[in-house]
Amino acid sequence: MIKESAVIPMKGSLRGIVVIDNILQLWYSSPTGDSSDVCIQELTCINNAQANVIGEMHLRVWNLI
Numbered sequence: 001m002i003k004e005s006a007v008i009p010m011k012g013s014l015r016g017i018v019v020i021d022n023i024l025q026l027w028y029s030s031p032t033g034d035s036s037d038v039c040i041q042e043l044t045c046i047n048n049a050q051a052n053v054i055g056e057m058h059l060r061v062w063n064l065i
Contacts (some may be wrong), residue, residue, distance in 0.1 A: 011039070012039055013028060014028055015028065015038075016064070021048055022047050023042055023043070024043040025040050025050040028040070028041070053061040
């Protein structure tokens, strides 16, 4: 059985990722265009390799690589 995860609505555009050990941070720009406002979503992964794979996937979906 597939477990459903929580849906977290995000506004703005993905601007980059940061991987720290097994933590993936997704950095989004402000939906209002304010350059001083960002939203950071943190995902706890199984290990560093998984964090990097998921991060790269997000970058590809957002056409950042």
